[in-house]
Amino acid sequence: MEDAVSEGVFRGAQLESHDLAISHLFYVDDAIFLGEWNENNVRNLIRVLRCFYLVSGLNLNLSKSSLYGVGVSRSEISNLASFTGCSTGSFPFVYLGVPVGESMALENMRARFFWGMEEGQKRIHWVKWNFTLNSFDQGGLGIGSLDAFNLGVLYKWKWRFFNEPDALWVKVLKFFYGEGGGFSGGSRIQSGGGVWQRIVGSINHLHESGLLPSNAMAKVTENGATIRFWHDVWCLDVPMMVQLERLFVLASNQNSLVSDYWSPTGWVFAWRHDIRGAVEQKQFMTLMSLLDDYHLGMELDKCVWNLDISGLPVRSKLVERGVDLDSVLSPLCYDATEDVLHLFIQCTIANQIWRRVNLWLDSDIPVFFSMRDMMDWIDARPNVKQQGAIVDTVFVM
Template identity: 30%
Template sequence: MEDEGSATLREQRVSLLKEISDLDHLAQVDLAQKGKIQWGIEGDENSKFFHGMLRRQITFRGLMIDGMWVDNPGMVDYLQSPFSFYEIKRVVWDCGSTKAPGPDGFTFRFLKRYWDLVATDVKAFGLHIALMRVRSENAFRGVSISGTEISHLMYVDDVMLVTPWDPENANCLLRILRCFYFASGFKINLLKSKLIGVGISYSQVLEVANKIGCAASMFPFFHLGIPVGQNMSRKSSWVCLIDRFHSKVSTWKAKCLSFGGHLTLVKSVLGSLGSYWMSVFLAPQSVLKELKGMRARFFWGADRDDRCMHWVRWDRVLSSRDEGGLGIGTLFSFNRDMVFRWWWRSFHFPNLLWVRVIKSIYGLDGACRNLRFPNSVQIPWGGVIRMLSHFRQKDIDLQSLCPIRDHMPLSASFPRIYALDFHKHVSVKDRLSMGLGVNTLRRGPRGGVEQEQWNKFIGLLQDFHLRPIPDRLGWVNDVSDTFSISSARKLLDGIMLSNGGISTHWNYWVPIKINVLI
């Protein structure tokens, strides 16, 4: 028979196990309750916790390390530790010398040979320097646009070479790249390169591409994620962006989220999903209308092809909180303000390559003064001009909201002399270099106001000293006097969506899903 000591120990063990089980159960209940509280407070905010809950199905339950399944996070801390110098060097030496880690042509042979230079972050010769040198020796010709020569465009590891169509020029370029490879170890991977001809038949392009050893392509094509040579005024050109919106919305379960969660996703994700394309091209109204419908259906809890009742007019929801809305904002104003920023940049950065090309083709003002641009030319700058012209027809002059700071324009101080001047669109510096004689005018002043303004004009420029500070544009709709997308978007939405509603009451101490319904 079992002694009393063993029975007592067994009872104590069972009692302790029961207490441990009860404590574990209470801890689980406590964590579940805390999780509900945290979700109630932060579950609908634009936070890491909210987006993490949406993607929680994409998690790692464990790792296979040396043939053993490890699910204890404490045993895989080395994944979060930084790479050591020895680990990086060992990976480089384990790779084949003829392999390249990226599409830039940098092979592992180069990294191994010049490891001391690479490890100390000393830059080797670049392709840009090599091309500029051979171009200065007239060994390679670029394309000249009104005096501005373009031979190559580079962004990170992407290179676009531009040259007049001439098979001999292509062979010369290959010899230059080959010499560059022997000198530096950088080799262009022709198998990943494409040859495109402008105004050249595809058969001719294919013939030259076969001789070079690269692939042949044609317009339109994608460069850095942007379509080139495509008519972006057509809805069919925006199918990629529309499909991206559909794929993003389809991964969310609208019926499993509150209105607060819908609002967060519509503003933080769907409001900026197309920012890359919309910062370059003017989106057609048909595209904006479809994207607007997708955002509205998701906000009201409907699936892609479902229809549901809208509690409030959608334009009211899009308007700012001061107008009684939720401050989502329209994609129309977002797109137009992103495009308008190109005009802003063209003034502040006149030496950029794209600004010099625009001015060499369409004049010093880039056709921004008369706002006349041929409809047959489908380029991003044409979208800027057409947008400004469309707004001006609706009595919305965005350019007038950007006055030139630091001084008043001479054209405003001396309007009669400005009307007589031959050179109306030059800077003050260029005007001073032309002299102060009447030979710069269509005719001499005829007394009265003209003579008075001319005397003041001459007196001002004789004692005028230029400061080494460039002019800049202001922005009257922001206290910082600097253009911003948020302030410009609020301005356009206030004009387009003005409904005179009562300001939305928003309490930051309560969850967002409650604020939506207040």
């Protein structure tokens, strides 16, 4: 198929004003062909499939295939379908055995299963199902909500969107919704009923409602070719446009990528006018201070999950929340108040563990002054599987 497309024998579905065309999608035992609607294109596709049969011996049963048309009449679809031997398809349709757009009340089905109820049977529920879903410490059975699980799976799509820039589906989404895909300012996404619109809406709602911090996923700058300097979260916990508002207004191109400001000699910016005034001068000094440790390389940018351990139930946090404890001292060493920094770094037990890791890795582990220092050191470890496994395992334990 790739040869047929490159030679112009078959013309795929071309995205308007874009060099991206989609001609085929292959699955394990299924395939979808997409192309311009004209008889010659369909004839050539049948010829290509015939050649595939003669070479491989695998015959394609066209009677089990369907022909769909977008923006054409039903009669035109039927005429072309009869020529090819395919059946006439219509929207919505069934794909891989799943009716597209069908809604299933999975949570209700699961609740009936736990209650031991047959279809149509009714029983008295002494505890609300939502309470049952709660964790043990909240009085539930720790079953977990399918809705919450689904939101977590949906959030993975955001991670994949930014980590797979060369994937076909990402290129298509960027064509329709802009480079940000709808996750940040400057995107062309609007409210609606599309699948991607609903995914983006659900993820954005998690941030807007405070259920998930906006910096739950951060961009790691390598070559800066996919990270927008002012709009994306990459250098701070918030976008540059929020922290350095005056400089953002002053920027000649507010949609610049990080790589646009980088040169072999260092950072070079383009402003609407010269920096003047105390506020602009102060923000510019802050900007240059932030960028001191950033030097772009050749590797591709990537997204990583931010590990938020500020909510760990250490004793100092429990006391802040009104929990009555005998002591706030660490139960491991009883030398100091148990907070996150002490638990992972300052405690004598933690020091012994890190010394042991030092022996395992046969390398020098620096002195950590904060959790950020430790996480940066872990991220900067050489890409060696055994070493990475040791460090990750120790940290998780």
